[in-house]
Structures are given as structure tokens and as C-alpha cells.
Amino acid sequence: MIRMRWVKAALVAAALLAAPVARAEGLWSTYLHASSCNDILALRDTVWMATGDAGLLRYHRSTDSWSTITREPDGLAGNDVQAITFDRSGNLFAAVPGKGVSRLDTDGHWSLINAFDGLPSDTVLVLHADGDTVWIGTTRGLALWDGKTVAGSVPDLGTPSPFSNNNINGLAVTGDTLVVSTPEGIYVARISQRLATWNLINGTLPLLNQDIRGIASDGRVLLALVKGNPISNPTGVIFTSFRWSPSTNSWPTETPGSGLGQSVRRLRDDHGIIVATTLAGTHLRTASGVWIQSPNSPATDNGDVAALEPAADPDGVLFTSTAGKLAQEPSWTALAPPGPVGNTSRNVAWVNGTVYVCYAGEGIGRLRDGVWRNYPASGTNCVGAECDTTFTNSVFPAGMLVDPLGSRWIAMWGGPLTRFSDETSPPVFQNIFYASSNADSAHLHSTIHAAAADSTNGTQAGRWFGLDSDRIGNDIGNPLGLDLYDQDGRFIRNYDTTYPGLRNGLIRALVCDRSNKMWVGYKGSSSAGLSTFQVPENLQVGIELTDVLSTNRLDVFGLATVGDSVWVLATDGLYRYRQSTAAFVSKLEIAGPPALASMHPLAVAPNGTVFVGTTGGMRVHRRGRLPMDYTPDNSPIADVEVRGLYCEPSGAVWIATASGVNRFDPEYIPPPEPKLPSLTVKLYPNPAWLTGAGFELRLAGQATSYVGEVFDLNGRVVHRFSIGGNGSVFWGGRNLDQQWVGPGVYFVRVRGGGAEATSRVVVLR
Numbered sequence: 001m002i003r004m005r006w007v008k009a010a011l012v013a014a015a016l017l018a019a020p021v022a023r024a025e026g027l028w029s030t031y032l033h034a035s036s037c038n039d040i041l042a043l044r045d046t047v048w049m050a051t052g053d054a055g056l057l058r059y060h061r062s063t064d065s066w067s068t069i070t071r072e073p074d075g076l077a078g079n080d081v082q083a084i085t086f087d088r089s090g091n092l093f094a095a096v097p098g099k100g101v102s103r104l105d106t107d108g109h110w111s112l113i114n115a116f117d118g119l120p121s122d123t124v125l126v127l128h129a130d131g132d133t134v135w136i137g138t139t140r141g142l143a144l145w146d147g148k149t150v151a152g153s154v155p156d157l158g159t160p161s162p163f164s165n166n167n168i169n170g171l172a173v174t175g176d177t178l179v180v181s182t183p184e185g186i187y188v189a190r191i192s193q194r195l196a197t198w199n200l201i202n203g204t205l206p207l208l209n210q211d212i213r214g215i216a217s218d219g220r221v222l223l224a225l226v227k228g229n230p231i232s233n234p235t236g237v238i239f240t241s242f243r244w245s246p247s248t249n250s251w252p253t254e255t256p257g258s259g260l261g262q263s264v265r266r267l268r269d270d271h272g273i274i275v276a277t278t279l280a281g282t283h284l285r286t287a288s289g290v291w292i293q294s295p296n297s298p299a300t301d302n303g304d305v306a307a308l309e310p311a312a313d314p315d316g317v318l319f320t321s322t323a324g325k326l327a328q329e330p331s332w333t334a335l336a337p338p339g340p341v342g343n344t345s346r347n348v349a350w351v352n353g354t355v356y357v358c359y360a361g362e363g364i365g366r367l368r369d370g371v372w373r374n375y376p377a378s379g380t381n382c383v384g385a386e387c388d389t390t391f392t393n394s395v396f397p398a399g400m401l402v403d404p405l406g407s408r409w410i411a412m413w414g415g416p417l418t419r420f421s422d423e424t425s426p427p428v429f430q431n432i433f434y435a436s437s438n439a440d441s442a443h444l445h446s447t448i449h450a451a452a453a454d455s456t457n458g459t460q461a462g463r464w465f466g467l468d469s470d471r472i473g474n475d476i477g478n479p480l481g482l483d484l485y486d487q488d489g490r491f492i493r494n495y496d497t498t499y500p501g502l503r504n505g506l507i508r509a510l511v512c513d514r515s516n517k518m519w520v521g522y523k524g525s526s527s528a529g530l531s532t533f534q535v536p537e538n539l540q541v542g543i544e545l546t547d548v549l550s551t552n553r554l555d556v557f558g559l560a561t562v563g564d565s566v567w568v569l570a571t572d573g574l575y576r577y578r579q580s581t582a583a584f585v586s587k588l589e590i591a592g593p594p595a596l597a598s599m600h601p602l603a604v605a606p607n608g609t610v611f612v613g614t615t616g617g618m619r620v621h622r623r624g625r626l627p628m629d630y631t632p633d634n635s636p637i638a639d640v641e642v643r644g645l646y647c648e649p650s651g652a653v654w655i656a657t658a659s660g661v662n663r664f665d666p667e668y669i670p671p672p673e674p675k676l677p678s679l680t681v682k683l684y685p686n687p688a689w690l691t692g693a694g695f696e697l698r699l700a701g702q703a704t705s706y707v708g709e710v711f712d713l714n715g716r717v718v719h720r721f722s723i724g725g726n727g728s729v730f731w732g733g734r735n736l737d738q739q740w741v742g743p744g745v746y747f748v749r750v751r752g753g754g755a756e757a758t759s760r761v762v763v764l765r
Contacts (some may be wrong), residue, residue: 014096027652027668028636030745031357031367032079032660033339036323039083041270043318046309047328049321049337050081053659056094057337059326066337068443072636078103079638079659085127085134087147093134095124100411101136101145107700118150119143120166126214126614128171135178137168142180142370142474152197161186163467170224172217172269174309179222181215183389186224186244205242216267216274218285223254223274225267236458241267241276256291259593264362265300266310273312281312282320282329288450293331294318323661340365341374345656347599347644351402352423355654356410357661358397358644360597366422392416398599399448403463404455405487411448411465418576419489430489445483445494447600450511454535461487462539465506479505482520484539492539495694501545502528502554509602511559511566513579520545521556521565529554530568548577550584558602560610567610569594569602573623574612591629592616595641595658603645603653609666611653613642618655620666630664637662656715673755676702683748692741694733697761700726703752718746 001084036052049057055070055078069080077099077347084094092104100114100122113136120141128135132147141161155161161348165180170181178195185202189195197611205212211227222244241264242251256264256276274285282297298320309402311337318329325334336486342362349356355367363377368606377395393415400709401409411417416431434445446524451464479500482495497505506528509521516535522528529551533543551568558569568575574588594601601613610621617631617640638660646654652665682703688695699706710719710731718735731748735741743765749758 018320026664026666027670028072029663030072030636030638030660031340031662032068032070032638033341033343034337035343035405036307036324037309037321037326038081039318040085040268040309040321040326041084042311042313042317043086043243044313044315047313047319047326048084049324049326050084050094051324051344052080054324054337054339055079056081056084057326059335060339064104064335068337069104070636071562072133073634074103074281074728076104077112082125083127085129087129087134088131088148091128093129093145095127095136096142098124100124101127101134105727107726109725113150115144118153120153120155125167125169125228126171128173130173135171135173136188137171139167139181140167142168142171148411154198169213170215172215172222173763174217174219174222179215179217181212181224183212186212186215186599195251201244201249204252206240208553214267216269217235217493218269218272218274218287220241221274221289223267224251224338225264229245231447239294240264248442256285256293264310268310270311271314273316274312275312275318277308277310277320282308282311282318284316284318291386291504294332296332297329298322298327338372340367340372340661343638343660344658345643346398346597347400348646348654348656348661349400349402349408350648350654351408352407354423355661355663356400356408357656358400358410358599360396360398363394364391364397374722387431389426390429391418391420399451399465400600401451401463401465402463403453403487407487409451409463411451412446414444415446415508416444416467417446417448417485425715432485432489432491434483435491445480447480448483449506449508450510450521451510452518454512455514455516462492463487463489464510464512466510466520468506468508468523480506481505486539495543499542499545501531501533501547503529503531503547509556509559511561513561513566514563518543519548519559519561521554521559521568523555523557525536525553525555527552557598558600558612560602560604562604562606562608567602567604569612574602574610588621588627590614590616593617595643597658598640598643600644600646600655603647605647605651605653606649609651611645611647611655613645613655615641618642618645618664622666635664637664671751677755679703679750679752679755681748681750681752681757682758683761687764688733690733690763690765694740695763696729697731697733698727698729699723699748699750699759701750701752703755703756706750708748708750711749712741713745 003456025555032054034051034054036365037049038052039050041048058067068441069076078096082095082097090106094102101124109708121138123139126137134142134145144151165184166180167182172179176192177188178191185200189196190200213225213227216223224242226240242255243254264276266277276283277300281293283291283293285291308320310317320327325336327334342359344360345357346360347358355369357365362588364375366373375391375394382390396413397410398413399411409419416433418431420429447468448465449468452464454462463481463485479497484492503522504527506523508523511519517532520531530548531545533545535536553701560567564579565741566577571593574590575584576586578585595615603611617629621630631640639657641658644656651667655662681699683699688697705724707722709717712718719731721730723730743763
């Protein structure tokens, strides 16, 4: 039986006592690549896609354009979205694994429904809207959202589960009956009877492996998708759809189309329409029970590697998505949402308003004037004269350099070093292969990790590249040392591990200071650290390396200079070296060790702000302020593993993470809100019921942010607040001394949009 559940006092109290999470300030932008789709919701004007890596995508059918919603605090809870649905009022629900359900109201306000609110689990697998209520299937049971709160769950606290497996992977409503599927069984219960009794209806389903994949219904018939059929293929992996026959308590086979056999991979329902994908194509089930295959429609493959997701709009127009692209009948032309070529970014650089990003195994992305130009890792490798206008190889881009003349340099792991300029048409590409008689990748000198340009005047300006080994970061590989090219891309020489003063051949950081001294940072637990050399005026002359004292134990990941300071990022902290005193003057803690895959995890803005990328997020040190950590918990940053950083002259920083790219401007100040002629606010719930855990009082009005105070009947201030949006909690029932207030009448003075309002709230016990 589903039971109404009141707010759990212990959980509420724990949340109120917990330390607040810092909200990321400044202006953020997020750039993600959609490579998968978990759910589609097709409407007449738009198509929504729940992706596994790029949040929510919205395709606007009339304008053939796209918009995106990605994770941020107090917004969408994650970029991996499992399922989506709309209720009758137009509120959007998006299931984010491990986070619960993000809810977008029609007024643009986001809220989160999770275990704190009564969900059996924060990992939601399936959503089904029924009017203004939403049935929520999780990995630990079923819950009902009644439009305002989680009204109950199955199993409820302290009650046995009616399901042999609480992993809810399918939901359907047929009349007064709620149908629930789990991997081991399908259950039905009467909604009008408050789900008091559940009946198992497995009937004749052939469940050798107990692997029911889900259900679908048009409101009249019920279909089930089962993996494995022991009758015809006891060992093979096959999928079959079955139709429930209540009169015979059986499940006869329901095959979309004739002669297709057991080939169904997806069963979905929306707007009272059932669709399916098979090895032959995409099908729609008519009201008369006939399956119609859309001509030339996309088909799944036997292993379901394509992961083809189908949907139908209210008029029965079919859509599919695979690999993050959207297709629509009748043409079935694949539409790719705009974005970069990948998400596993390792390095990033900025020049004259254009951004370049290296994606490991995925290619190179360029963002200019808001438009991405991508060089995918496959299908673009060129030969001959074509290579003058593109990359010879773009599979594993790594080290990057923007030199003082504006030339871009990108090294391809296992390929050439490419020097190019793409601000002209056609672009000019110079793909530089290291001259070697040995074809082994270790001798290609392509494993460039660090890069720096010296400040020598004239044609002798050098471009220096620090190399790793052919096994990234591995001492037993083939450490290759330091390569030198001139500004025109001509190779000058290599400084290998036998060169005097070179500590080892694993060079992970390079930077040239204002006196034209080059700083070299090495990888390793010993014989590592730092060395320097003065760049010779004649680059044909060898360099003279000098050790920086007391650094041989530093495992260096990044170097940056500003003024008299050299910042050194090592595995154990961030060091500041003052050149005038030739000594380290400080050591700062970092949020975690740098990522092994990072290429340039340290950057300094012109104003001295230091950005540090680690496996614990990005830490920012600003003069006169406490350090601030930015992680996915308090900012839109795409991943906690930060691999590359690059500062614009404006002070904004580009962030390459393991799951995408962000731009962050820490000095951004939002424009002031437009002034309102008047302000009216609504306080809810009103009256508010005071429990041992207090209450959650919210407000909504015409402004977008509010500040104010709560007064008691004696005119004393008992609470002050500042909130960033409508629907946010502004009072939990404690006074300024953090004591619970008593029942009574309280007045709330609110200011927002340049206007002011006062409202009354009644607190009852």
C-alpha cells in the first residue's frame, strides 16, 4: 500500500545543520558534446533529448535551431540525464542518476526532488506523468509526486516490498491500473485503491534470465520487452516483445512487422502512441494494433551498440536519436546539435577571441564567433596536398602553443607537430614530421607535453617543446627531452637525456620569464624538480642548464610567471618562487593532486589571479581573498578533474576537464535588475506548520532575486535573508540566535527589483 509521507524530521534537521555549499560567483559558460541519448520527448514545436553527457538538448522544429540546458547549482542537477517527462501543467522533470529528479517549473525556476523529499533512491530510471502527478521509478522502489510533494513510496518505510526486485524500469497507466515492471516481474495495482494490493502478472513470459527490460502502453494495451527466450534460443541474446492478455493471463508474442522475428530493442510510449526499434527499422503501432515500419528508418544493430532511442510526437511523427544526433521521418537526415567534437579534453588555448581544445581520442575543436569548427579523430586524416589546409592526424592532440606571432602549434601524440594559421581562407597548415629513420612512435618526437616561446627578437625566436615518453608519464618508457624549432617551424635540435644539466627526459612544464630565462619542470620522484637556462641569442648555440636549488623532489605539473614571481604546481602543492631573492616564499595547499592526463593545469591572469587545476577541481587564488574551490558541487564546471587552463587577457579562464570545457570570468558583475514599479510577493505554505524540524517557507514575486527580514509582532527582526530566485527557501523557522521560533503571526519585508513589499505569514504548531 502506498502511504502518505510527511517530512522526515531527522533528515530535515540534518540538512539545516549542515554547512552551506559555496555558490560559484562570476560568469560561466559550458561547452559539451552530445554522444548519447537516453530518452526523447517529441512535442509539436520542440523535441527534447536527455543525453548521457551534455545535459538536456532542445531542438526547435520551426527554426531548425538548438538550445541546451547543462548542470549548474540550483539548476539541472547533472549532465547525465536518464529520463524526461512533462506534466499536464508544462513542468519538466529530468532524472539525473545519483541526484534524483530536477524539476523545471513553467516560471523558469528549478527545484530538486530526491531522497530527502521521500524518493526511495536518488537514482531514477523511469518517469511517467499522469496529469499533474508523476510516477517515479527508482533503483529501490516506486514514488508518487502529487504536484507539490512526494506523497508516498513503495515500499514505504518499515513495510515489506511487494516486488521481488525493487529496480523499477518501466511504468504505465491503463485506466485505473498502474503497471510496474522490474527485471524479474510485472506488477499491477489499482490507483483508486491507493495501490493497496499488488498482483504479479508474469503469466507466460519466458524469463530464463529474469531480464524484463521495460513496458509500454497506449493506455489500452500493454507490451513488455524481454531479453532472452529459452524456447527458441536458450543461450543466445535476443529480444522479444509480448502483449498482455488479461483474459488468458498470458503474454503472446507481439512482433512489429512481419518476418522480423525476435529483434526488438526499444519499446517506448508517448502521447498514447507506442514505438519500437528493431534490426529492420523504426516502427509505430497504430490504434488498431498494426505495426507500420517507417520507410528508410534507422535500425538498431544486433548488439545494440547503436543505442537507437525512438519517440513519436502527438501527431505520430517519428524521431530517433543515436550517438547524440536527432533524425526525423520522412527524410531521416541526422541532425547534429552544435558543439565541440568531444568531451575528454586535455588542453585548451585562446588567441584573438578564438579557442582551441584538444580532445583525447576525439579530435580538435575550434570555437570562433560562437560557432564550432571540428576536426574529428576519424575520417579527416589527409594525404598529399590536402594536408596544406588541415591536420594530417587529429586523433590524439596534446601539447599546444600560441606563439607571440599568433601561430598555433598543436602536437599529435603519434603524429606530427602541426603549425598553422586558420584566420585566412584557405587556412595554412604546416605538418612537421620529426626526421627519423625509425618509424617507432618513440622516435617521432610527437609526445609533446609542454610548450613555450622565448622572447628573442628577430628571426632567431625559438619555439621550445618539452617531451614525455611514448608511455605518458612512465619512467621506463623513452624519455625524449627538449625539442627546439625556429618560429617558421624548422627543426633546430633535440636536447636528450644525455645533455649536461638536463635532469631527465620527462619535461612536463615550460615557461619563459620576462628576462628571457626558460624554466623547465620535470616529472619524477627523484632527479626531477626545476632547472633554468638563459635563451641564447643564437639558437644554434647550446643551452646551459642550471638547477634550481632544493627542488629535486618536486614532481612538477605546471609553471607560470607574473612579474617577479614564478608559480610552480607540483603534486604536493603550489609554490611561489621570487626571482629577486632566488628563493621560494610560499607554499599553498591544492585541492588534490594534478591529473596524470593534464597538459597545462596552471594559469595566471594579468591581475595576478592564479588558477590551479587538479583532480579535486579548480582552485583560484586572488589577492586579498581566501582561495576558492570550484567543483561540480558548487559551479557549472564540467568535471572535478581539471586538465588544462588558459587565461584570456581579460582575466577570464578557459577550463579543459575530463568531461567538457568551461569558460569562467571571475570578475563578471551581472547587470542590475530592471526596476519594478511595484512588488507583490506570495509566501507559501501559509499557514506554515511548525514541527520539531522547523519548516521550509518560500516566496515568489515579480523580481528575480530578493533580500529582506522577518519580524515578530513586537517588531523584532528574527531572520534576515537573501535568495536568488522565486520559489527558494528563505526561512526555516530559526531566529537570529538559531533558536526555533514559536507559533504566531510574522511579517516579512521583501525588497527586489528596486521595489518593496510586506506580507504576513502564520506559523502554526
